[in-house]
Amino acid sequence: MLQTQRTIPHSQGKKSSVFINVGLFLGILFCVALISSVSFALSATFGRHTTTQTAAAIPPKHVQASLNIIINQPGMKKDWPAYRPSELVVPANSLVTVTIKDSDLGDTLLPKNAPFASAQGVVGGLAYADGQPYSSLAPDKIAHTFTISQLNINVPLPGDAKNGATSDTITFTFHTGKAGTYLFQCFDPCGQGSSGFEGSMSTKGYMVGTLIVQ
Numbered sequence: 001m002l003q004t005q006r007t008i009p010h011s012q013g014k015k016s017s018v019f020i021n022v023g024l025f026l027g028i029l030f031c032v033a034l035i036s037s038v039s040f041a042l043s044a045t046f047g048r049h050t051t052t053q054t055a056a057a058i059p060p061k062h063v064q065a066s067l068n069i070i071i072n073q074p075g076m077k078k079d080w081p082a083y084r085p086s087e088l089v090v091p092a093n094s095l096v097t098v099t100i101k102d103s104d105l106g107d108t109l110l111p112k113n114a115p116f117a118s119a120q121g122v123v124g125g126l127a128y129a130d131g132q133p134y135s136s137l138a139p140d141k142i143a144h145t146f147t148i149s150q151l152n153i154n155v156p157l158p159g160d161a162k163n164g165a166t167s168d169t170i171t172f173t174f175h176t177g178k179a180g181t182y183l184f185q186c187f188d189p190c191g192q193g194s195s196g197f198e199g200s201m202s203t204k205g206y207m208v209g210t211l212i213v214q
């Protein structure tokens, strides 16, 4: 009897503790499900917003590019000015600051109503000649232009340098967009033929070069 009496409460105790454990387990499971559904709802509501803020906080990459305009150097055709190097490679979706050392000064009149006398498509609408900012030049005071028609970028380069110097240095900055291959060229008639647009003006490796955005 004693054994039986002892056995019954013992087994009842076991059963109830099993119920408590199962209840506890289900409770924890419910809590976990609740927390994860709440966090999912929160990330669905605010997740995209947070990502945008993070992306906007990263400043674009900023790179430097150097060009020279030269004339009558060994191996070149006589009186054909040229951009050197004739190929620039820059990263996509970045800021590019271009520095052009122009060693072929001298004014060449732009054709009437040509849209190449003002700086376009550059940061602040400005270029800098030996540190002096300018947004446009007189059409008869231009030596060359740096123009990428496909990207609506144009910078006129002055024909005269300060204090009779034989070269000047022009800087400007622009944003690159998607990857692609573009032409940079001069649209001031510094070339050959009656128009000034032949010869060096229409020949790759002279006043026509390639900008590779990658």
Ligand SMILES: [Cu+2]
Pocket: 081, 143, 144, 145, 186, 187, 188, 189, 190, 191, 207
């Ligand atoms: Cu030119």
